[in-house]
Amino acid sequence: MDIINDYLQFLLVSNSSILCNVSLEELEAIFLPLDEDAEFIVYPNKRSYSFVQCSSVEKAITVRSELHGLIPQSLKNSHQLFIISFVQNLPKAKKSENFRPADLEVVEDYVSEQIEKELVDLLINHPEGKLAKICMLSYFYFLVQSLKHRAVVHFGHVFDYSTNSASEWKAADPIPPVINTLIDKLMSEKYITERPDQITANVYEPGHGIPSHYDTHSAFEDPIVSISLLSDVVMEFKDGANSARIAPVLLKSKSLCLIKGESRFRWKHGIVNRKYDVDPRTNRVVPRKTRVSLTLRKIRHNPCECKWKEFCDWDRKGEMSVPSSEDLALKLENSYVSDVYENIASHFDETRHSSWRAVKNFIDEIPRGSVMYDVGCGNGKYLIPKDGLFKIGCDMCFGLCEIASKKNCHIVRCDALLLPFRDESADAAISIAVLHHIATFERRKKMIEELLRVVKPGSKICVTVWSMDQSKSEYAKMRGNKDEQLTENETGGKSDRLKVHDGKDFQQQDVLVPWTIDQQGETYLRYYHVFRDGEAEHLIGNVDDCELVSVEKEQGNYIIVIRKNCFSSN
Structure with a gap:
């Protein structure tokens, strides 16, 4: 390349991804002083490179000449050299914003800032006895019960993680007024028709998630209601009939997510353990913050009669049993x-x-x-x-x-x-x-x-x-x-x-x-x-x-x- 027209403003930067222990913030701190209008495409896992779109060809030449073949001073000495190449185009984004499981409904800004604050204040002041631990949440601390990947508080009835169900005989603290007010709003707006009686509040620190799973068909009615607070997160839905078909769905802070119909009974859902998410609308990598989720469920009293019987745990008179005759x-x-x-x-x-x-x-x-x-x-x-x-x-x-x-x-x-x-x-x-x-x-x-x-x-x-x-x-x-993760109650071996x-x-x-x-x-x-x-x-x-x-x-x-x-x- 002998003349400036032969150069390009798009750069591929090897050894620069989150997989290589280089965060988006570190990339910005390294590249933006050389081009304050540079834009980035980075990946949360599985790729060892990132892309940088410079504001001009001249800026791209400067960036490459300053950083190619070097380890930036802000990175550890053990890090590998940045190898920077000019590329003709940035990769086309595979945006997923229009691809969601059937029947899934997401409503942004459903919870007001005031209700969000009241819900968080409720958790701050909630003691959980001997199993409690102190968990940082933004600028304050509160007590919650500890799980392997997250902290949790139950209301109404205790969720049993060994069976993915809840027993009416195992009561938790009464559902507090602020959550009942939220339930009243959901019912008046026809998002649900029955009052939930099992509430789970989860606290997720950055890097924590939950394995891909079904909410048990026989245990709870349709829908499952999820409220996100304090931070955005990407929830992955995996088609139970086609595990290669994955739909990442952005759940923004203060949003309502109704997991119902096909999205509840046929699709698994979970949150990957990582500190960053890719916004499926923009492909921009964004860091996670501490997040609180409220899951509202109604305990089921009658047999599940959903049409997704292959994924249903209800016996259905042996219809989905291994045949014995x-x-x-x-x-x-x-x-x-x-x-x-x-x-x-x-x-x-x-x-x-x-x-x-x-x-x-x-x-x-x-x-x-x-x-x-x-x-x-x-x-x-x-x-x-x-x-x-x-x-x-x-x-x-x-x-x-x-x-x-x-x-x-x-x-x-x-x-x-x-x-x-x-x-x-x-x-x-x-x-x-x-x-x-x-x-x-x-x-x-x-x-x-x-x-x-x-x-x-x-x-x-x-x-x-x-x-x-x-x-x-x-x-x-x-x-x-x-890479499928098993839920906490899934085991191998013989099954009827x-x-x-x-x-x-x-x-x-x-x-x-x-x-x-x-x-x-x-x-x-x-x-x-x-x-x-x-x-x-x-x-x-x-x-x-x-x-x-x-x-x-x-x-x-x-x-x-x-x-x-x-x-x-x-």
Whole structure:
């Protein structure tokens, strides 16, 4: 760059982010003396650089010449050098101000300064006995009960953090007049129709947050009311059916937030532990201050009947339980396997092209001229290759059968547990990613027996299922949110209830796994029974007239090869 027109006024500054222990205030103190009109784009985490927009090209040249390759004196000597580059444009901001969960309502300036002061004064003068600690709040101190990440006071009834609920038999201090006045205002303006009877006041110091969670469906009525005081904060909402879909929502001081409908029952909400937030309207990083939030809830007396039953903890007569009978299993498979694949067939076809290495090796070893069945063939990807085999595929999904048929595949529509093929009519069979959609042990066993029935004695069958252990799978990050925090009452292990899978690690074997067609929320839930280590061996050990040849692990899948006995009773 030899002339001034070759330079630009936009600078990328490496080693200058909050991740590198450089705050926005420190950046401003370093750059503004050189260009008092400079503007900044910084990131609260995950990036090691910031952007500076200088007021002119001349100022940008000056800034770079003064700071490039140096450690500013105001930073620690151990800090890395600032590496400054000219860039053509600043990154386009991904503003989220128009993206909020359905039914969420935020009202700014809902609480007057006078009411804010009265609420804060109430907390200042509230003793909490032996568990109290002194917590600084701006220019004064007050006593509050201590939690791990925040301080809390309850009114009406005590919130039980072990169950995320409140008991009518465990009373807290009466709801004070200033909060009752606030409730009267909410009711008169039709924001709520019933008086809340459980009030939680939380105090958040900068850097503190709360893990992403649902307010328990069975414990509280709709809506959940949140009032923010003293400081702004960004609350993150995460779609329970699509963990990659996150909506940051700015809750300004004195604002009202009504978490209701879909935003309450389907979306998790939480506050990330950090000292800065990105304003989703401007992408400007702003420091947090001490914040007080009031959460107002109404204890539920009747069963929850929300339409988001997959995320609801209410029993609903066992509708969302892991099935224990043939009838319940068939009902589950119809709703969360068959119906789902009919809806996603076209998108499924767009995403399924590559073959598993172990499955391809199995097919390559079948003698040319042999007959092979592909049970649950999907879009026909294993039927298409011209490899000298006579291949017939079948699938329960009509949409996928149509797709495979248009690719000149030989297709039959049928149930994998009731194949329309003659006994001992094939030389081999495969069933890829089907068995884990079968909801009980007896039905999984029946499917293996049906595969064995249609192949000749001595023939091999290849079956694949998802593994519960996805830790070594390169696709693990694609199957959920890698940084999801568990709520205080969430634990792993066996559960009698189906849960929506939300994370790269499976917490239980029977789960509903989201299939997302787009990032706008068109998401379907598929039922899976993911296999534990040794479970394939146990299943095949309970099936007659066969032997287990091998179980191989490939990218989070078990590849199971079975041989039908030469002297089979089938």
